[in-house]
Amino acid sequence: MARQLPQPHRDDIDLVTVLQALADPVRLELIRTIAREGDPRPCSVDCYDVDVKAATLSHHWRVLREAGVTTTTVDGRRRWVTLRTDDLHTRFPGLLDAVTADPA
């Protein structure tokens, strides 16, 4: 049965922590891929255009989850990631759109 890994409540999501989570080229690429391709998305390293090992990718997913940017769902041996779009829009309107848009 699928279960969610621990994550902060919407009201506890902190802007500085979210910015720290986003302020990394790999994590930004992950977030942009999910925003572009739709979610839930698998966690596996071959699903993203990033040059890191699986263990490093796990670390990045954890940072994003603990900051409140993503939800990770475990279903047997598979993990799925969802952007917390509604929660982030509610707390920091426009932020997610601004960082996932193609730069001018």
Added chain:
Amino acid sequence: MARQLPQPHRDDIDLVTVLQALADPVRLELIRTIAREGDPRPCSVDCYDVDVKAATLSHHWRVLREAGVTTTTVDGRRRWVTLRTDDLHTRFPGLLDAVTADPA
């Protein structure tokens, strides 16, 4: 005569670098104060609600300037800071508004 300290050209402003500059509680407070109070604003430590020494504040201003978030103008012994609102809006629409808005 007033002169500007070195800063990146608009086209060279990098999103990850901007996010790293913003992802700090002191720097976020500085940016929010300028956004709220209007600019140019003085650089001096007594103009902001932050608990840091002058040297530390200088470091934070440098990080913001080198990331392309602010312009620092030197006029004799005084320094003034301006948000690069137009440049940031052009490169990353909505980002500055999202991080300077009062959180929900």
